[in-house]
Amino acid sequence: MVRRELAAARIVEPTLQAAYARCRELNARHGRTYFLATRLLPASRRPAVHALYGFARYADDIVDGDLPQADVRLAALDAALRPALATGHSDEAVLAALADTVARYGIEPDLFTRFLHSMRMDLTTTDYPTRAALSEYVHGSAEVIGLQMLPVLGTVCAPEEAAPHAAALGYAFQLTNFLRDVAEDLDRGRVYLPADELAAHGVDRDLLLWCRRVGHADPRVRRALAEQVERTREVYRRAWPGVLLLRPESRPCVATAFTLYSRILDVIAEAGYDVFGARAVVRPSRRVALATGTMVRTWAGRVHREPPLRRRVVTLGAEPTAGRC
Numbered sequence: 001m002v003r004r005e006l007a008a009a010r011i012v013e014p015t016l017q018a019a020y021a022r023c024r025e026l027n028a029r030h031g032r033t034y035f036l037a038t039r040l041l042p043a044s045r046r047p048a049v050h051a052l053y054g055f056a057r058y059a060d061d062i063v064d065g066d067l068p069q070a071d072v073r074l075a076a077l078d079a080a081l082r083p084a085l086a087t088g089h090s091d092e093a094v095l096a097a098l099a100d101t102v103a104r105y106g107i108e109p110d111l112f113t114r115f116l117h118s119m120r121m122d123l124t125t126t127d128y129p130t131r132a133a134l135s136e137y138v139h140g141s142a143e144v145i146g147l148q149m150l151p152v153l154g155t156v157c158a159p160e161e162a163a164p165h166a167a168a169l170g171y172a173f174q175l176t177n178f179l180r181d182v183a184e185d186l187d188r189g190r191v192y193l194p195a196d197e198l199a200a201h202g203v204d205r206d207l208l209l210w211c212r213r214v215g216h217a218d219p220r221v222r223r224a225l226a227e228q229v230e231r232t233r234e235v236y237r238r239a240w241p242g243v244l245l246l247r248p249e250s251r252p253c254v255a256t257a258f259t260l261y262s263r264i265l266d267v268i269a270e271a272g273y274d275v276f277g278a279r280a281v282v283r284p285s286r287r288v289a290l291a292t293g294t295m296v297r298t299w300a301g302r303v304h305r306e307p308p309l310r311r312r313v314v315t316l317g318a319e320p321t322a323g324r325c
Contacts, residue, residue, distance in 0.1 A: 008043035011100070019096040020047045023054025026094075030057050033282075037257035041153075042249050048105060048152045051097035056115070056145060058094045063122045064188065071123050078116050085109045105151040112148075114140040122190070127205065131194040138174050139167075146170030153254065154247035165242020169258065172235040176264050179228055182275045186212050198224050217274040225273040229265050233309055236262050240307035259308055 002024060006017050027035045027050045038049045062073045084090035084099040086109075102109065118140030128134040146166035155162045178185070178192040185192055191205055198204065201224035211217050217225070236258070243255050260282060267280040 005043045005046045009045070009047045011047060016096060016100060019093040019100075020051060022093040023047075023097045024050040026050075026054045026057045033260045034257060037253045037260065040253040040256055045152055045250075047097070048101040049149065051094075051101040052145065052148050052152070054094045055098045055112070059116065059119050063119050071120075074116070074119055074123070081112060081116070085112065101152075107148055107151050111144040114144045116140075126190050127195055128192065129195045131197065134192065134194050135171075137192075138171055142170040142174035143167035144170070153250040155245050156247060157245050162242050162245040165239050165245065168235055169239035169242060169254070172232060172239050173257075173261050175228075175232040175235060176261055179225060179232065179268055179275065180264055180280045182208065182225075183212050183279075193224075193228060197227065200224075201227070211276045215276055217272075217276050222273040225268070225275065229268060229273065232265060233262070236309055237307050262307075262309055265309075 002021050005024075006012075006020060009020075011017055011020055024047070027038065031053055034049075034053060038046050038053075041049065059074065059077060062070050062077065080090065080092060080095055081098075084092075084095040085102055088099045088103040090096045090099055098112075101107065102112075118137050121137050121140075125137070128137065144167075146169050147163055150159055150162060150166045182191075182193070186208055191208065195204070202220045203218075203224045207218055207221060211221055240258065243251055243258065246254060263282050264280050267282060268275060271277065271280060
């Protein structure tokens with residue numbers, strides 16, 4: 001499969017082939033949903049997606065991997081990135097594949113500068129007081145990835161018309177990650193939910209930490225997360241029209257990623273918005289079924305203007321009489 005993709009993309013230099021293979025391995029190991037969706041792209045475009053994902057994963061591992069001197073490592077990556085993008089070459093495998101992809105598809109280099117800005121924020125910022133503050137982080141950590149992908153996917157319109165939808169989809173994916181990973185992010189000392197919106201439900205960091213310790217969500221937290229899920233669904237709705245603006249051969253990939261990732265919100269809702277008992281994941285069998293159905297409908301040209309979202313109504317419990325206050 002790797003050789004077929006590289007041959008289709010006309011990547012023939014052995015060192016560069018190894019660089020792309022390294023990025024593909026990162027995607028397959030860490031991005032199960034993205035990797036499955038990428039398999040629906042024409043083989044010639046898959047290496048570019050692997051390169052973009054591989055770079056994002058590489059930087060994210062520096063920030064989240066508890067590595068010593070993460071700030072120094074991230075600065076070194078930033079310093080190595082600039083000449084790589086300027087020359088189209090690098091001795092580091094992930095950067096070599098990325099630089100080649102950027103040159104092949106004419107991706108704007110500043111998008112990667114903005115991405116690293118958000119990665120640096122992760123080293124110093126642990127809370128976000130408002131949605132505007134969170135959106136600054138998400139722009140660099142996720143929206144720009146949607147914009148990086150756009151030249152690879154191709155559009156049937158002017159790219160600037162599709163760009164807001166591509167950014168919104170990256171935003172929606174990231175917000176979904178935040179909701180799924182509340183517990184894990186607390187373990188890293190971070191809360192990626194707007195503090196003022198949580199406070200409207202009587203929720204703060206201390207209450208979230210209590211939920212983490214006891215392994216289940218307080219009713220106030222459930223109500224706050226229910227609101228966050230609905231806000232995230234609205235971002236998905238803004239993103240969906242962009243699928244129709246992509247080249248037809250790219251639509252199955254993006255529509256499938258949309259369906260699989262938005263389904264995580266359904267899993268959270270089905271659990272009563274308790275993200276502390278178990279990680280919200282779509283079962284492998286369900287993931288394959290959803291992907292197959294979306295793929296068939298998209299290839300058949302049945303991509304509708306309304307997104308395939310389900311609204312879950314869950315009755316939440318009453319305010320507790322005991323517990324962390």
